[in-house]
Amino acid sequence: VAKGKTVPVGLDLSSQDPLHQIDFSSFKKEGEGFVLKAGGKESFPFDIKRDLYHGLSKDAMRYFYLNRAGVALDEGLAGVWAHGPWYASDEAVRPFSGADYFGKVWPKRDYVINAGKGWFDAGDYGKYVVNGGISVWTLLNLYERNPTQFPDGSLKIPEAGNKVPDVLDEARWEMDFMLGMQVPEGQEQAGMAHHKLHEPVWSPMPFKPSERVNDRFVYTPSTAATLNLAASAAQMARLVKPFDADYAARCLQAAERSWKAAKENPEFKYGTIPGTGGGNYDDFYLEDEYYWAASELFIPTGKDEYKGEITKALEIDRIVNASSGANGPMYWGNVATLAHLSLMLNPDMLESDAAGKAALAKVKALVMKGADRYLGQIKDEGYLMPMFEYEWGSSSAVLNKLILMAYAFDETGDGKYLDALTASIDYLLGRNALCKSFVAGYGENPVHYPHHRFWADDEEGGFPPPPAGALSGGPNEKANDEATAFMVLKMARSKRYADDIRSYSTNEVCINWNAPLAWVSSYLDEKNNPGSGIKPAGKGSSPFGGAGPIAGLAIAIVVIAGAVAGFVSRERKRKK
Ligand code: CA
Ligand code: CA
Numbered sequence: 001v002a003k004g005k006t007v008p009v010g011l012d013l014s015s016q017d018p019l020h021q022i023d024f025s026s027f028k029k030e031g032e033g034f035v036l037k038a039g040g041k042e043s044f045p046f047d048i049k050r051d052l053y054h055g056l057s058k059d060a061m062r063y064f065y066l067n068r069a070g071v072a073l074d075e076g077l078a079g080v081w082a083h084g085p086w087y088a089s090d091e092a093v094r095p096f097s098g099a100d101y102f103g104k105v106w107p108k109r110d111y112v113i114n115a116g117k118g119w120f121d122a123g124d125y126g127k128y129v130v131n132g133g134i135s136v137w138t139l140l141n142l143y144e145r146n147p148t149q150f151p152d153g154s155l156k157i158p159e160a161g162n163k164v165p166d167v168l169d170e171a172r173w174e175m176d177f178m179l180g181m182q183v184p185e186g187q188e189q190a191g192m193a194h195h196k197l198h199e200p201v202w203s204p205m206p207f208k209p210s211e212r213v214n215d216r217f218v219y220t221p222s223t224a225a226t227l228n229l230a231a232s233a234a235q236m237a238r239l240v241k242p243f244d245a246d247y248a249a250r251c252l253q254a255a256e257r258s259w260k261a262a263k264e265n266p267e268f269k270y271g272t273i274p275g276t277g278g279g280n281y282d283d284f285y286l287e288d289e290y291y292w293a294a295s296e297l298f299i300p301t302g303k304d305e306y307k308g309e310i311t312k313a314l315e316i317d318r319i320v321n322a323s324s325g326a327n328g329p330m331y332w333g334n335v336a337t338l339a340h341l342s343l344m345l346n347p348d349m350l351e352s353d354a355a356g357k358a359a360l361a362k363v364k365a366l367v368m369k370g371a372d373r374y375l376g377q378i379k380d381e382g383y384l385m386p387m388f389e390y391e392w393g394s395s396s397a398v399l400n401k402l403i404l405m406a407y408a409f410d411e412t413g414d415g416k417y418l419d420a421l422t423a424s425i426d427y428l429l430g431r432n433a434l435c436k437s438f439v440a441g442y443g444e445n446p447v448h449y450p451h452h453r454f455w456a457d458d459e460e461g462g463f464p465p466p467p468a469g470a471l472s473g474g475p476n477e478k479a480n481d482e483a484t485a486f487m488v489l490k491m492a493r494s495k496r497y498a499d500d501i502r503s504y505s506t507n508e509v510c511i512n513w514n515a516p517l518a519w520v521s522s523y524l525d526e527k528n529n530p531g532s533g534i535k536p537a538g539k540g541s542s543p544f545g546g547a548g549p550i551a552g553l554a555i556a557i558v559v560i561a562g563a564v565a566g567f568v569s570r571e572r573k574r575k576k
Contacts, residue, residue, distance in 0.1 A: 002027045006038060012382025014390070014494040015433035019382040044430075044444040051529045053425075056442055057522035059469025061150060063514040064139075064170045065157045066467055069127060069177070070116040077156045080464040083454070086209040087125060087216065090177075091116035093197060096217035100274030106220060111187055113218050115197050118177025122510040123451040125209060126198030126278035129181050131332045131512050132174050133228030138403075138515035139171045140235050141338070142522060144345050145410075146537040149522045164243045172247075174511075175236050178229050179254050183221055183261075191261030192221035193229040195270065198278030205501065206456035206463050223268045224281075227289035230258035231335070234296035235342065241300075252300060259293055281332060287316055288336040295339035299346045307350075310343070311359050324370035326377075327389055328397040329404050332512055337400075340367050341407060364411065371408035374401040375420050383494075385427035386420075390493050392505060395428055395438050395474035399516035406523045410538025418527060418540065425520060433494045434475070439517070441468025449501045451508040456501055466509075471517045472499070473508050481505045 006020035022038065030050065036043040066073065066081045070090055075082040095109040118127040119135070142149055143165060150167035153160045159169035181194045197218045203209075233255035241248035271282045283289070294309035313319050313336075322336035323329040330337040340363045343350060350356035374386035381387065386401045387394060402421045409417035430437040430445060437443025440450065448465065449457065450472055456463035477493035479485055483500040497506040526534045 001029070001034070009382050012433070014381065014388065014492060015383070016492040017382065017433055021384075051525070051531065053521045053524040054529055054532055056439070056469060057149075057518060057525045058155065059441065059467070060439075060471070060514055060518035060521050061139075061155055061167065061170065061469075062467065063470055063509075063518075064119055064173070064511065065155070067119040067511065068173055069118050069120050069125070074158065077158065081454075081467055083208070084210050088116065090118070090127070090197060090216065093216055093218055095194065096200075096219050096274055101276055102272065102274070104274065106274060107188075109187065111184055113194060114180040115177055115194075115218055116180060117173050118197075119174050119511050121279075123205070123453060123504060123508045124198065124278060125203065125453065126196060127177055128196040128279065128281050129178055129193050129225035130195065130222075130228050130281040130283065131510070132178050133232045134330065134332045134335060134338065135511040135515045136171050136174050136178070136232045137235060137335075137338050137342075138512070138519055139167055140232075140239055141341060141345070142519045143167045143171075144235075144239055144342075146526060146534065148533070148535040148537075149526065164240075168240055168243065171236065172240070175232060175251065178232055179251070181218065181225065182229060182254060182258065189221050189261065189265060189268075191226070191257040192223070192265055192268070193225040193258060194218040195220060195222040195225045195273055196278055196281065201277045203277065203453065205451070205453055206458065206461070207453045208462065219273045220270065221265075221268060222270055222273075223262050223266055223286055224283045224289055226258045226262040226265070227286065227293045230255045230262060230293035231289070231296040231338070233258065234293070234300060238300040255293075255297055256301075259297060262290070262293070283333040285318070285333075287313060288319055288322060288334055288339075291319055292335040292339040295343050299342060299349055302349065307356065310339075310350075311355055313339075314359055314362050320366060323366045323404065324373045326373075327391055328400045329370045329374075330400050331393075331396070337367070337370070337404070339363075341403075344407065344411075367404060367407055368411065370401075371404045371417060374405060375416065377401075378420050378424065383427055383432050385424040390475045390477040390496065392476050392478070393473040393508075393510065393513055394476060395471055396510075396513035396516055398424055398428065399513070399520050402520045403516060403523075406520070409540040413538075413540035415540070421520070422524065425524065428471070428474075428517075433492070434497060436497070436499065438472040438474045439468075440466040440470040440472075447472040447499050447507065449499050449507065451501055451504045455509075469514075469517075470509050471513050473506060473510065473513060476506045479503075479505050483507075 006022050009019040009021055012019050030048050032047045033045045035045050070088045072085045073082045091114050092112045093115050097106050097108040099105050121128050151165050152163055155166040183189050183192050199216050233251040237248045237252035269284050273280055291313035294306040298306035319336045322334055343363050350360040377386035378384055385398055387398050402424055405417045405421045428438050430443040437446040440447050450466050455466040457465040475494050475497040477496055479487050479496040481503050483498045483503040484506050487496040525532055
């Protein structure tokens with residue numbers, strides 16, 4: 001259907017691949033089974049379609065239902081991923097006390113916590129307030145930016161049909177867990193949130209909780225967890241209010257209690273928290289968490305106390321630089337950008353006086369600065385996406401950068417941001433140095449053996465394969481597990497990855513990685529798919545004029561030395 005010439009790019013540093021690019025964006029017809037031929041090699045067949053991201057966005061959201069804790073997953077909804085009510089016992093769980101693994105003695109706490117519900121965090125069955133915060137924020141932000149995404153009845157969840165948008169129902173499952181983690185009134189550190197909940201030693205891999213009763217604990221309260229609860233509960237309060245005023249009031253009350261407790265207890269920052277059966281999510285710098293919580297609390301309350309915190313935080317260098325860091329604008333330990341984006345969606349709140357207007361202008365400028373920096377990074381990467389350093393969970397670093405580009409496109413309507421976003425998601429779906437789609441069930445060569453205790457793909461043992469839409473962490477230049485550690489000396493940094501269940505450092509899944517996949521894929525669905533029923537949002541809402549040409553996969557990368565790299569935007573049955 002078209003002919004052209006490749007453009008030499010030269011050596012791509014991250015992969016050590018000599019590359020050419022093929023730009024076929026002038027070809028604008030929809031269709032299936034296109035093949036690209038160059039230098040005697042042939043690509044996988046691929047599609048050009050408007051609705052490429054529709055199924056992906058729903059599957060990325062479904063990840064959360066399939067990781068719900070404390071409830072039986074119904075076969076009608078969960079299919080082969082159905083199971084019993086794992087860890088329903090979290091509804092009454094004791095705080096850890098006594099001597100820990102390192103000999104530190106933690107004081108006795110004489111109460112029981114209701115930490116039921118929540119999502120299992122990652123490949124393990126632990127639940128962590130800090131990582132829950134950014135994950136809930138990402139889903140709620142998706143909803144707040146465009147409430148027509150994931151309306152009631154759009155997802156396969158038990159709450160479909162309850163007249164509440166399904167994305168709010170899903171986020172509430174985690175919110176309920178986080179609310180339960182708050183220290184009750186009358187107890188020491190009342191109002192603070194316990195940091196995490198998990199079993200005292202790592203459970204085996206793979207492992208189904210029904211096989212064994214584990215003794216799980218909640219671990220010490222922390223200032224970081226408390227601020228995550230304050231921010232998330234305040235954000236939930238303002239969004240859920242039209243649907244459930246009582247729950248909104250409960251969330252706002254918990255958020256203000258948390259804020260007060262975090263101001264009174266600023267020093268509870270931990271490195272190693274007892275219990276070897278879970279991660280730590282340790283964070284020693286909390287100014288960004290205070291700024292985030294203050295912003296989310298300011299929006300529903302309008303209180304001067306919170307506004308003062310916002311303007312004060314915007315004078316701190318580390319906050320100012322947070323949204324344009326080389327490795328990404330946000331992660332669970334760097335949450336300043338979450339505050340920026342929430343404030344951008346609620347501009348009226350700051351526009352009432354000159355100081356507020358100045359703060360809003362600054363926030364917008366910081367977001368645009370980040371988006372422009374990441375746009376620049378794409379030009380330096382042979383595989384056309386914004387990443388040069390490959391850290392743990394590198395897939396999510398790309399996605400969080402794309403969220404900033406989406407805001408930049410919404411703000412300016414400048415197509416360069418949307419083009420960059422589209423090119424970058426192609427990296428995750430297979431146009432990369434490994435010719436691998438990091439999303440299960442999507443692309444011609446998708447991830448199949450993620451580090452997850454249940455999705456181990458062993459039919460005899462009762463372990464299902466990974467569900468479509470689960471995102472792998474991706475290449476990690478400091479790969480350090482038994483399946484990949486040898487790669488650090490032998491392979492280029494963007495190739496340090498193994499589709500191997502043992503590889504927690506390159507192939508784990510996680511709630512805070514799938515949340516931005518849901519965000520970005522639903523954004524692309526909104527922009528490309530007029531038939532989706534989603535109403536466009538933002539200034540740059542109709543780049544393709546409704547019935548005009550479509551975005552598809554426009555630029556291909558050819559590895560001259562090897563096979564033609566993948567073109568992977570097509571859903572297909574998983575290969576064994
Ligand atoms: Ca619903
Ligand atoms: Ca922090």
